[in-house]
Amino acid sequence: MTDKIDHISRQQFMEELRRYQKGSVTRRHFLGVTGLGAATVVLGAAMPGLIPRAAHAQTIGDRVVLATWPNYHDVANFDAFTAESGAAIQVNVFGSNEEMLAKLQAGGSGWDVFVPTNYTISTYVEQDLIEPLDLVLLPNYDTAAFDQRFAGPGTVDGKIYAVPKNWGTTGFAVNTNHTGGTTPSTWKEFFDLTQTTFSGRTMVHDYQLTTIGAALKAFGYSFNSIDPAELAMAEELLLATKPHLFAISSDYQPSMRSGDAWMTICWTGDGKQLNRDMPEIVYVLGKEGGELWSDFYAIPKGAPHRDAAYALINFLLKPEVNAKEALFHGYPVADARLNALLPPEVLNDPILYPAADLLNALEFGAAATLTDPNRAELMARFKSA
């Protein structure tokens, strides 16, 4: 390395230091004449830890732990947050709300921010597991801009515990290369096909709400039913279907893409991603109905990096950042400010924004399904059968 900096002697250095201490030269002059400024720049560039950060970097700490779902964030946004705030984001990925609740109930999760679904929030409040949000610390959250249909479940007993991330639907994806020209449009057809021509080719979620919900819908019952007689019907259907399933898993994209599976219970964003890459795979909302859901950002009680948690949520709710998130994950966001930032083909996409009649048939998950012992045990029996 060639050194372009003119060296000064020790004595000269001490003289300059004293002049600087006495205030007779500026800091800029001192750093320039001693070469310390150049040295700092070189060191800083070589060590990422020394890159200058925004003024609040010292106050929010060096990390924030986020518990979320798979394929749910644009990593470029995470990098931008870290560059801006100095806090690195540590991501924990989960496959069901039950799993998240189990971790928080066991205690010591170490999470700062997590992503619960609408129907779980009241239980978290009852169990004293999350804290009400201080909206002063979330200036990017504009209550008026958010559709209350999707933001509402974040408010419990008049207090806001969670702010909306994005919403979506639960339907099914089917590869039309194998349907012989007639695309199934109901949950009943979903199960009938599985037991006949699609035997060994269908996947259901490893998630009680959607899998039991889909079976309930095939009989026209509520997605949220906890009625023992209706659940017994759903169990009978699921057990009869099980030998015909390809797999019970919420990670269905790889199998749908490889052609091993032809049909699966599916969420909006996965349906969008599959359809974008393989147009023969279409996303269907069962005519009987199904689930409409909204995911939120919330802060668990005792979050170790509370300031960083607020900073991260606030950052992700910034419309420009949130728009990038939406383009990545393929789910609709209930923030009206994003409409100006998203391309029209996204805003007019029938997968993201289904027709009103299909949307009206959908139900939000109910809190009772999360804690109901019969639904939990039904799912476990179905899996272990």
Added chain:
Amino acid sequence: MQRRLSTWLLLAPAGLWFAVMLVLPLCFVVVFSFGERAAAGGYVPAFTFAQYANLPARAAAFKNTLMLAPLGTILSLLIAYPLAYFLAMQADPKWRTLLLILVIVPFWTSILIRSYAWIFILGGQGLPAVIDWLGFGQVRLINTPFAVLTGIVYGYLPLMVLPVYVSLERLDKRLLEASADLGAPPLRSFLQVTLPLSLPGVATGCMLVFILLMGEFLIPAMLGGGKVFFIGNALVDLFLQSRNWAFGAAVAVTLVVIMLVTVSLYMWLMRRIGGVRDDVALM
């Protein structure tokens, strides 16, 4: 006196670890197994046998585990023994170390990643496509008990090879010469000398593989597509999904009891066989 003190000091770390990390949690599990599930999931203290009475609800998981774990152990042994025999008896000593390292190399990568690789190998575009191309028709491999068995044998093979190799490698080769000098054909030498003397290694390998297999949950979950359910999967579900800690504890206690009984029986059997061998050795 000083000797006793040093004994205590030497045993203290392991003993403490054992007490705090094994005995104490096990006590909690036993206590929990007589409790009940809290309304929102978790545990509330109670004294009931209801959880144990509900065990038949997981009969399929117990059946799968108790069939596939021993089967996996036996298959591992059948594949591992000839390999270990080759390594110990026939491989050129120059290459032996390298070959042994090759046996261990898979352990350098996480089993999760290696299981993912199997998903593609056994998936529709992998082996089944080759079988179809060869004209043997369409077969389904992934998400079947066969796939789980393949994953298990693949994952645990090194644990079987190494102990068997060690016991064969230590075998006094002069015994084989003596056997040959006394007119025994090679097969008889193998059956009456090599095999009995390698039994301790076989016993250790089988024990290692079997105990780990009884608690396995990752391979069945990944290669069984959630359709080949082990007790380990039932436990994961009960604690992480349905949050029925009391029932989960009862399933766990039952698994521990089954293991204790099987392993004790196995050790008793091995001691009997071993005892006979000692008599032969003395003569």
